[in-house]
Amino acid sequence: MIVNIHEAKTNLSKLIAFLESGEDVVIAKAGNPIARLVSYEPLKERKPNLFKEKIEVFEDFDSGDEDIIKLFEGLDSE
Numbered sequence: 001m002i003v004n005i006h007e008a009k010t011n012l013s014k015l016i017a018f019l020e021s022g023e024d025v026v027i028a029k030a031g032n033p034i035a036r037l038v039s040y041e042p043l044k045e046r047k048p049n050l051f052k053e054k055i056e057v058f059e060d061f062d063s064g065d066e067d068i069i070k071l072f073e074g075l076d077s078e
Contacts, residue, residue: 002026002033 001018008015008027015025015037025037 002028004028004031 001015001023003011003015003025005027008025018025019037019039022039026033027035027037
């Protein structure tokens, strides 16, 4: 659904009900889309140590091809 700014301000409650049904709303100014309203989705709860003892990191994980290491180190200077 695309609505202009005035219509969005006037019908905010109706637009929220539309969002609750799972649809997005695009707000336009002079016919040009400028914003998109979407339903709020809460962040998923993080579980600390979810992968503990499931991932193995080798002691020498940061050693390797010197050319590749130089490429990564060069990224800091950009």
